[in-house]
């Protein structure tokens with residue numbers, strides 16, 4: 407059962423692991439939205455590879471696409487050489503992009519992970535602009551490699567590794583519920599964007615013109631915080647007027663997760679660079695950047711890497727993208743996401759510990775608060791990480807896998823596969839409701 411695997415994991419695996427400690431199970435089978443542990447218990451998987459599994463576990467179209475490659479005698483790895491499998495993947499991905507963007511875009515395969523693609527995006531804009539400073543946002547998450555980590559707005563994983571990429575500047579991100587400088591709302595967004603303009607324009611701010619700015623449009627690991635559309639348009643205006651490439655990190659939000667194919671479509675803005683990973687590989691490791699062709703100024707050899715030709719991942723990704731398009735899963739995600747929010751709002755009004763339910767599509771968070779302590783200056787109560795952990799435990803006990811996020815680990819995150827049905831959504835919400843009641847007791 408679970409115990410044997412867990413004992414072995416604890417003895418042999420790195421101390422750096424986090425969520426496996428909070429989710430002490432070994433998974434032995436998985437299909438769709440559900441997984442089975444080594445003790446034979448079933449769970450709804452609302453972690454789903456941190457939003458990677460758009461079609462859930464082992465979807466037949468993904469499995470068949472991989473089998474086709476395996477049975478056809480086609481190569482499994484071709485470095486950066488092209489193949490029919492790659493050709494089809496690029497066609498399908500460009501089909502998923504807004505046509506105004508895709509018509510003038512270039513793609514760079516980056517490797518297996520989201521962090522690989524963030525590193526490539528940073529190199530691309532540095533090369534294109536000849537500048538070296540990068541800007542990113544408070545609470546943002548971009549990965550654990552050197553450059554990506556230096557742009558991640560969370561000190562915890564950075565503290566012990568000393569100097570990272572120099573010249574990383576952090577900008578205020580609109581987090582209304584706990585605005586870091588105590589304003590919040592429309593006024594807070596305006597102060598934030600005006601501050602950014604000031605930083606860029608005033609020589610006395612002491613910051614060199616940046617090579618680029620990177621942001622998520624719904625912060626995921628940072629606690630499911632959607633950027634207001636008007637604010638996102640302001641950032642696009644500010645960077646556009648100053649010819650600062652804007653990199654939108656769609657690693658978690660991309661491929662339908664937020665109820666649009668890409669999160670930037672909500673605000674109707676055009677990025678200069680899009681970072682794509684997670685769901686694009688149909689559950690296999692794959693990451694790319696897609697960017698405006700004018701930025702394609704690096705020289706041959708400027709960016710290389712061995713594992714960028716993963717044919718199985720491209721085939722799985724193509725099948726997955728096609729299924730999403732044909733089955734209109736993006737609209738479905740928007741619809742069932744609203745249903746889940748409605749349920750969560752009902753739970754929120756029945757208990758005291760949920761401060762806010764927020765998100766877009768099937769990227770939803772519930773912020774857990776301590777209503778017995780004094781409210782802070784914005785009228786929101788303090789974050790309550792211990793209770794969030796207890797809710798997570800109670801969910802697991804009842805057959806629901808959820809992960810936490812946010813600066814205090816106090817945001818419960820829902821990232822179910824996009825194929826989740828209304829019935830499954832109802833059951834997930836029901837389990838969560840019971841778990842919150844049990845945890846609050």
Ligand code: PMP
Nearest residue numbers: 519520521547548549626657658
């Ligand atoms: N960017 C965002 C927005 C992410 O959510 C993540 C992973 N959670 C990454 C980058 C890094 O991706 P990876 O873990 O594959 O390196």
